[in-house]
Structures are given as structure tokens and as C-alpha cells.
Amino acid sequence: MNERNSPGEQAMDHEVAPPLLEVRDLKVTFAGRVGLGAGILGRKATQSRAVDGVSLQLRQGEVLALAGESGCGKTTTARAIMGLEPPREGQILFQGKRISKGLRAYRRKVQMIFQDPTGALNPRQTIYESVAEGLRIHRIHQGPHGQTEQELVARALSRAGMRPPERFFLNYPHELSGGQRQRVVIAGALVLDPVMLVADEPVSNLDASVRGEILRLLLQVRDDLGLAILVVTHDLGLAWTIADRVAVMYLGRIVEIGPAEDVLTKPLHPYTKALLNVVPEAGGLDRPILTGEPPDPTRIPPGCRFHPRCPEVATGAARAAGVEDRCRGEDLGLIELRPGHFAACHLAAVTVGESREISTSQP
Amino acid sequence: MSLLSVRDLFVNYRTQGGPVPAVRGVDIEIGKGEVLGLAGESGCGKSTIAGALLRLLPTGTEVTGSILLNGEDVLGMKPGRLRAVRWTETSIVFQGAMHALNPVQRVGEQIEEAILIHQQAGDREARLRVGSLLEHVGLPQRRIRDYPHELSGGQRQRVMIAMALACNPSLIIADEPTTALDVMVQAQVLKLLKELQREFGLAMLFITHDLSVLIEVCDRLAVMYAGRIVEEGPAQSVFYESAHPYTRALSAAFPAIGEGRFRRAPSGLPGDPPYPQDLPDGCTFHPRCPVAFEACPHIDPRLFDVTPGWRAACLLVDSAKSELEGARTPGSGP
Numbered sequence: 001m002n003e004r005n006s007p008g009e010q011a012m013d014h015e016v017a018p019p020l021l022e023v024r025d026l027k028v029t030f031a032g033r034v035g036l037g038a039g040i041l042g043r044k045a046t047q048s049r050a051v052d053g054v055s056l057q058l059r060q061g062e063v064l065a066l067a068g069e070s071g072c073g074k075t076t077t078a079r080a081i082m083g084l085e086p087p088r089e090g091q092i093l094f095q096g097k098r099i100s101k102g103l104r105a106y107r108r109k110v111q112m113i114f115q116d117p118t119g120a121l122n123p124r125q126t127i128y129e130s131v132a133e134g135l136r137i138h139r140i141h142q143g144p145h146g147q148t149e150q151e152l153v154a155r156a157l158s159r160a161g162m163r164p165p166e167r168f169f170l171n172y173p174h175e176l177s178g179g180q181r182q183r184v185v186i187a188g189a190l191v192l193d194p195v196m197l198v199a200d201e202p203v204s205n206l207d208a209s210v211r212g213e214i215l216r217l218l219l220q221v222r223d224d225l226g227l228a229i230l231v232v233t234h235d236l237g238l239a240w241t242i243a244d245r246v247a248v249m250y251l252g253r254i255v256e257i258g259p260a261e262d263v264l265t266k267p268l269h270p271y272t273k274a275l276l277n278v279v280p281e282a283g284g285l286d287r288p289i290l291t292g293e294p295p296d297p298t299r300i301p302p303g304c305r306f307h308p309r310c311p312e313v314a315t316g317a318a319r320a321a322g323v324e325d326r327c328r329g330e331d332l333g334l335i336e337l338r339p340g341h342f343a344a345c346h347l348a349a350v351t352v353g354e355s356r357e358i359s360t361s362q363p
Numbered sequence: 364m365s366l367l368s369v370r371d372l373f374v375n376y377r378t379q380g381g382p383v384p385a386v387r388g389v390d391i392e393i394g395k396g397e398v399l400g401l402a403g404e405s406g407c408g409k410s411t412i413a414g415a416l417l418r419l420l421p422t423g424t425e426v427t428g429s430i431l432l433n434g435e436d437v438l439g440m441k442p443g444r445l446r447a448v449r450w451t452e453t454s455i456v457f458q459g460a461m462h463a464l465n466p467v468q469r470v471g472e473q474i475e476e477a478i479l480i481h482q483q484a485g486d487r488e489a490r491l492r493v494g495s496l497l498e499h500v501g502l503p504q505r506r507i508r509d510y511p512h513e514l515s516g517g518q519r520q521r522v523m524i525a526m527a528l529a530c531n532p533s534l535i536i537a538d539e540p541t542t543a544l545d546v547m548v549q550a551q552v553l554k555l556l557k558e559l560q561r562e563f564g565l566a567m568l569f570i571t572h573d574l575s576v577l578i579e580v581c582d583r584l585a586v587m588y589a590g591r592i593v594e595e596g597p598a599q600s601v602f603y604e605s606a607h608p609y610t611r612a613l614s615a616a617f618p619a620i621g622e623g624r625f626r627r628a629p630s631g632l633p634g635d636p637p638y639p640q641d642l643p644d645g646c647t648f649h650p651r652c653p654v655a656f657e658a659c660p661h662i663d664p665r666l667f668d669v670t671p672g673w674r675a676a677c678l679l680v681d682s683a684k685s686e687l688e689g690a691r692t693p694g695s696g697p
Contacts, residue, residue: 069546069547177635178635179635180635207404207405207635207636208573208574208613208617209609209631210632211629211631212629212630212631212632213632214631215631216629216630216631219627219629235546236620237617237618237620238629240618240620240621240626241618241625241627241628241629242627260626261626264620274547278547279546280550280553280576280578280579280617281578281579281619282599284550285554285557285580289551291551293515293517293545293547293548
């Protein structure tokens with residue numbers, strides 16, 4: 001990718017601070033399905049390109065939402081950032097250093113919050129033990145100011161909104177509601193004083209009335225503790241309520257990234273527009289809906305990977321703008337089309353470049 | 364006459380710890396070709412209602428009240444009549460199409476089975492009908508011979524919908540029909556359901572936790588909390604101008620993108636829905652309610668009219684206020 005134009009060089013107000021996290025051209029592949037007799041017939045196993053060249057940056061205190069449909073690679077990207085999936089190519093730098101060096105210390109500073117709090121907590125451990133587990137794994141017997149383990153656990157639970165914390169020490173997960181369990185999971189992350197959280201669909205298993213409180217908690221720990229948060233979500237409405245910036249993924253790539261206001265209200269990529277079209281609201285079903293489902297990541301289309309489903313190609317808008325051949329044949333990376341707002345779209349590159357005004361696919 | 368008329372429905376599950384009141388006095392009316400959305404969080408009783416309508420609840424469950432389907436009492440039906448009503452008059456589309464379909468039977472045969480059992484159509488006729496049903500739900504005819512695992516989640520849900528339509532029912536109960544699907548596929552399936560509903564003049568009871576989905580497909584909307592309907596009325600009024608504080612909180616969980624008041628301002632309710640065995644006194648919502656006042660822990664509000672055809676179970680609704688005032692005037696109070 002062209003370094004000069006990488007999404008890292010975004011025009012932020014505080015340009016001086018180096019990014020906390022930098023992902024450069026990350027690729028993660030999985031062995032695809034090996035059919036019966038693949039060996040006998042000498043067929044090669046297909047490779048599933050789950051993450052196929054992702055670059056992003058996260059600054060201290062910033063909330064970045066990584067959005068997309070299931071199978072787009074957003075969770076795999078998050079897991080690679082956590083060091084849970086080995087990258088096939090690319091680099092992940094944290095505070096300027098590769099995470100593969102000193103993974104243990106890194107994992108103390110970066111904590112992950114999973115979707116299902118019930119699965120994330122050991123049903124046979126008390127809440128105290130669950131929260132203290134991280135401290136024990138990292139052999140932390142004392143806080144930086146000489147706090148005992150019990151004080152650290154109490155502080156973490158309290159920060160996660162479980163007050164008074166002592167009341168919950170001896171509870172088991174099944175005695176708590178879903179929202180409380182997710183708070184315990186968050187307390188387990190906060191107890192290690194992390195500088196970054198990676199939250200994979202943190203509220204999608206929770207009841208609607210409880211979700212807002214958990215999201216508010218995430219924003220609060222960001223404000224109070226200055227944490228950076230990477231939120232993986234399929235829900236653009238959630239991104240609107242908490243994210244500073246939004247990245248939209250399709251088939252293993254980020255196809256659009258920028259400030260949440262710009263990406264969600266002035267989208268540049270046809271896929272982002274399509275996703276916004278299906279956010280439910282009254283009369284929403286009258287808007288155009290993409291047909292079909294995303295292709296298999298073992299068979300990524302040539303050219304722009306979105307072109308077989310792209311409404312701009314289907315309606316002839318791409319042809320009218322003279323970019324259709326490029327859509328079909330020329331793969332492209334992210335291009336900065338507005339300050340800090342990048343999209344991987346041949347058509348947007350032409351239309352925004354010419355008029356600074358984007359055509360929409362709506363009739 | 365309504366197609367479906369539910370009066371004073373109570374459902375108690377029998378458990379080791381004693382009876383659990385899952386539904387506590389619910390009235391529902393659905394006219395021909397009307398779509399009613401039933402929203403609420405897990406445990407509010409919405410799926411129990413779906414089960415009660417076709418008597419699919421575990422044996423021993425206590426169901427009282429009346430359920431009239433086309434004027435016929437469902438709770439009093441003999442087993443043979445009940446079997447005939449299921450699929451032909453009312454069918455259900457469930458959430459998990461992966462689990463609702465038989466994994467070792469071709470999908471075409473599964474749809475055909477429903478037709479053969481209920482309509483005594485000949486094999487040939489049934490097969491033709493399966494083909495046309497699949498086309499109706501947007502699947503190519505050749506998919507008849509596929510097994511469920513060969514289809515994607517969205518395609519399986521389409522098969523479930525085809526099956527629900529197989530015997531020409533007049534009412535479809537859709538219980539979280541799109542919850543397991545991705546956003547894009549969810550929109551496709553919703554659009555399909557809406558089109559079929561219009562085309563066949565179907566009545567639908569659409570059950571989901573996702574209030575925002577309901578305003579896309581429903582005429583009317585009922586919101587449940589702790590086993591009761593707390594607000595009911597025209598879908599858009601209920602969602603956008605909610606009269607009940609619970610509905611307000613629930614609709615705020617589905618923020619409108621681009622609207623400033625939701626930006627960086629997630630909002631939710633403190634606490635959690637109550638356990639059915641341990642309901643708060645008075646209004647069951649009062650411990651979580653942001654606008655509760657001194658009367659709320661003592662008075663369990665019935666549904667009060669907001670405007671004709673729109674009701675909410677909240678003491679802050681104008682008509683409830685005037686009734687409370689009336690109760691306080693000398694002579695009429697306790």
C-alpha cells in the first residue's frame with residue numbers, strides 16, 4: 001500500500017502523538033475445506049483469505065468501530081490484534097513495537113471482551129476468582145500503590161459498575177443477570193490496568209434495554225482511564241452511539257474508514273451505503289437491498305472485490321463514469337477522498353475527485 | 364370478527380420451584396391481513412404466547428383465558444382438530460431454521476410432507492406446489508433436491524417460510540424469524556415476508572426483541588414487559604412517540620444514525636428485567652423506571668388510552684392521571 005496515503009496519516013487534531021496500535025497490511029489465512037479425495041486427486045487445499053490486507057491505526061483514548069457482516073474478517077482481525085491468530089503477512093505494532101516480541105506483557109496491556117459473557121466466565125468460579133484470575137496469571141500480587149489483590153478486584157468491579165463490589169465477591173455467574181456478567185467480564189479486563197480494549201460484539205448477546213448501559217460503561221472507562229477501544233460490531237447504530245471512527249470491512253478488507261460522522265452520514269463506498277440502507281426504520285424496506293450473500297473468502301472476485309454485487313456497476317453508474325473496467329479488473333486499496341476519510345472505490349475516486357460531491361445509488 | 368382474538372391469557376409454567384407466571388393477562392386482536400408486532404426482551408413472555416396460540420407448550424403448563432381463531436376456541440379443540448388447524452389455518456416460522464429443518468431429508472420433501480399430510484393432494488400436484496412455493500420465496504426450483512446443510516442461513520429461512528405457506532394458512536406466527544441472520548440477509552427476508560403478506564393477504568403475528576425490525580413490517584405494535592402488554596398501538600406512534608417509559612428506553616436502544624441526540628450517547632435502563640417468580644409490587648417496571656413517582660410501587664396500572672387505538676400501562680398517561688385524580692377526591696377515595 002502506498003505509505004503516503006495510508007489511513008494512518010489521517011488528519012487528526014493531535015497529529016504529534018504516535019498511534020497506540022498500528023496494523024500494516026495484515027493478512028490471515030485459513031486452510032479451506034479439503035474435499036474428500038483431495039489428496040488422491042492431487043487437488044490443492046483452497047486457502048480462505050479471511051483477512052486480506054487490513055491496515056488501521058488506533059490512538060490513545062480513541063474508539064474505533066470495525067463493522068461488517070459475519071464472515072467479513074472483523075473478528076479475525078481483532079483476534080490477530082490480540083495475538084490469537086498468527087498473521088500470514090503484515091505487521092501489528094503496539095506502541096511502536098511488534099506484538100510478537102513480548103506477547104505476555106502486551107496481553108496485559110491489551111484486554112479482550114467477548115460477545116458471550118456466560119461463555120467467558122467459568123461457571124464454577126466465584127466472581128472474585130474470575131476477576132482476580134488475570135492478576136494471578138500475570139503474577140501481580142500488589143497494585144502500583146501497594147494495593148492488595150482484594151483492593152484491586154474491588155476497584156475493578158466498582159469501575160465496571162458493580163457496586164458495592166464486596167457484595168458480589170462470592171456470587172457465581174449463574175446468580176447474575178446477563179448485563180451483570182458482562183460487567184464482570186469488563187472488570188476482569190480492567191483489573192490489569194490495560195491501555196486498550198478489544199471488544200468483540202460486546203452487547204449483541206444482551207437484552208436491548210441493558211445494552212445501552214454497557215456501552216455507556218465502555219465510554220466511561222475510555223473517558224476516565226483514557227483507554228483506546230476497538231469495537232467489533234455488525235451494528236452501525238452501535239457505532240453511531242459510541243465510535244469516534246468507523247471502519248467497514250468487506251471480504252477481508254477495510255473498504256471504508258473515517259470519522260464516524262462522515263462514514264455513517266456521508267458514506268463513500270457503495271457497500272457502506274448498502275449496509276446503511278438495511279438499518280431498520282419505518283419504510284426502510286422500500287430502499288434498495290443488495291441481493292445475494294458475500295462470496296466465499298476462498299474465491300475472492302478479481303478487481304474490486306465488491307463489484308459482482310455493486311449496485312453502481314449493476315445500474316451502469318460505474319460505466320457512465322468510465323470506471324467499470326477498472327471495477328472489474330483492478331484491485332485497489334484505500335484512497336483518501338476527504339480529510340481522514342478513506343474508501344476503496346474506483347467510482348468514488350472519480351466522482352469525489354471531480355466534484356467533491358458523491359452520487360448516491362438511490363433513485 | 365377478528366381472525367385471532369386472545370382474551371385474558373394467563374400461562375403458568377410448572378417448575379420444581381413452583382409455578383412460574385410467564386404470561387399474566389394478555390389480550391390480542393389480529394384482523395384479517397393485519398400484521399401485529401409483539402416486542403419485548405427475553406423472558407417477557409412473547410414466545411410463550413406464540414406457543415400458547417397453537418398449544419405447543421410443555422404438557423402440564425397451565426393456560427387459561429380464551430384463544431379464538433376464526434371464532435373457534437383453540438384451548439378447547441380436540442387433538443385431531445388441532446392437528447388440522449396447525450399449518451392449514453396457522454403456521455409458525457421459528458428462529459433457528461438450522462434446527463427446525465430435518466438435516467437428513469431434502470428440503471423439497473419436507474415441504475411436500477406438510478402438504479401431503481394436510482391437504483391430501485396427490486404426489487404430483489404436491490410436487491408442483493413445492494416448486495412454485497420455492498419460487499415464491501426466491502429460491503430456484505432446483506433447490507428442491509438440496510439438503511439443509513447445502514443452503515445458507517438465509518436460504519434455509521426461506522425454506523421455512525415456504526413451508527409455512529404450504530397449506531395456505533390465514534395467520535402466520537413468526538417467532539424471531541430473522542434474528543440469526545446477517546443484516547443484509549435479514550433485510551431480504553423481511554422484504555420477502557412483507558411482500559408475501561401483501562400478496563396473500565396474510566395476517567401475521569411477528570415476534571421479536573428487535574423493535575426496529577417491527578416498524579418495518581408491522582401495522583400495529585405491542586410491547587411486553589414481565590408477562591404483560593405495557594403498550595399497544597399503531598407501530599410508528601409506539602416506536603417514535605412511545606407513551607410508556609419502557610418502550611421509550613427500548614426504542615432508544617435502536618438509535619437513528621445521523622441523529623445528534625444518539626451520537627456518543629448510548630442510553631439504556633439500569634437493572635434487569637425481573638424474574639417472573641419475583642415480580643415487584645405495583646407497576647412491575649417501577650424499579651427501573653426513570654420517571655416513577657410515589658404511586659408507582661403501589662398501583663399496578665391497567666392499559667390506559669393514549670389516543671383511541673393506542674394504549675399504555677402507565678400512570679403518567681393523561682387518562683390515567685385524571686382517573687387517579689378522581690380517586691383522590693373526597694368521598695370516592697378509600
